[in-house]
Amino acid sequence: MKAYQIGPQTGLDGLTPVTRDALVPGPGEVILKVLEICLNHRDLGVLEGTYGPRKPEDRIPVSEGVGEVMAIGDGVQGLAIGDRVVGPHFVTWLDGAFSPAAFGHDVGITHDGWLAEQVRVPAAALVKLPDSVSNEQAAPLASSALTAWHAVVEVGQVRAGDLVLALGTGGVSIFALQIAKMHGARVAITSSSDEKLALARSLGADIAINYRTTPDWAAEVTRQGGGADIVLETGGQSTLAQSINASAANGRIVIIGFLAGSAPEGLPNYGSIIGKNLVLKGIAEGSRAMLARLVKAVAANGMTPVIDRRFSFDEAPAAYAYLKSAGHVGKVLIKVA
Incomplete structure (x- = not known):
């Protein structure tokens, strides 16, 4: 699969395209075909080395997107091949009060993220999307x-x-x-x-x-x-x-x-x-239960996100540079699949 890794974390020039083996789900996990992703300011901080401790140079960044289930691990229930889903980047914070333990599995930070053709996510964290919510509506929901x-x-x-x-x-x-x-x-x-x-x-x-x-x-x-x-x-x-x-x-x-x-x-x-x-x-983002309530509200009210600009997967470095320029209003989106 095609992906990007964060490199030496000295600036935007460190973002590097790579080719990785296709992902395989473990027990309780699913592999998603990444459809669209959205960038956030913390994604800039990761590349610039200003967001928390230094990360492995081969880390795949980005914490927010919409995907389609393409492979399912043992023990997963309630999801099927072809389901469109979103999930919070704190994948262990399913409901209830926040715990600092959530920082232990932070997609795009401690674990590989969405800036690839595939991403591996615990199934329990995912929220299935109704047909009435489009990919573009869903892609920016899980973070900002x-x-x-x-x-x-x-x-x-x-x-x-x-x-x-x-x-x-x-x-x-x-x-x-x-x-x-x-x-x-x-x-x-x-x-x-x-x-x-x-x-x-x-x-x-x-x-x-x-x-x-x-x-x-x-x-x-x-x-x-x-x-x-x-x-x-x-x-x-x-x-x-x-x-x-x-x-x-x-x-x-x-x-x-x-x-x-x-x-x-x-x-x-x-x-x-x-x-x-x-x-x-x-506050730090939100739980899977909060995201489910947000998706329900978007479906009921037809809320459409403000997308400032869209980029292709190959234009990901330009998308980061545009976000850094701070000329945007709303979200910067990258179409992957």
Whole structure:
């Protein structure tokens, strides 16, 4: 089979095409024919050596995709050859509360991932797709969409009329916008690009704020929306103080990423966490059970992901470079089969 491996982890140039033997399933495993995959920021970090410890140079990257069952190992039930499936990259986190043990089997990180013609996955982690959900709808669900679902629905407990604040217009934020609107919530979103904010408005954003021209975007969220009930904190330490300011009383701030870097100082508004009775919770993607609920919601509501650009399998290095350029809104997709 054709595949890519991550190489020396010194940059995008390390991504190397290779040919491997066809995969064979072990007990409880299935082999998937990879149909489509989507890239995430952690995929960049893997190639650049900035995502966790150094990995074997022959590791196949990418944690998110949609596949078709092509071989089934002993003991597998509930799946058949030809079924289309998705699965979380923490394949041992099936349901219930998160445990750090989930990091022990992280597809594309500790084990070979989706950037190949075949991928081997434990059958118990997989969610079968209904016919009404297309490959393009399914390919981005298991990482950024699952993170957004976990934040908005599972932690945020979104209700109709709530205000959800998403920082930026990356994959998680755009999915958060779509999921929040699916639940009848209002959405505020930030970006440094008026063009990206216009696209967010076309997807249903109620408040769109350019944080370069409006540096105190927290005050603007409060002025226009009365404060956010749920905040998806993708910026990290350097934006957390503003997220606290932007929150309404009893708000839930879900800490997801660190794209904006470190803070120059500690939280000057630390007391607001107590004064507003805020909940701050970090999350790591989501479980197989959460993904199953997300797939069900996508099927019921016909949610279509925002795909910024599509690449062929042979164009995978160009897809990584395009993601790194940060000019995208939504997802970068690679068609494999």
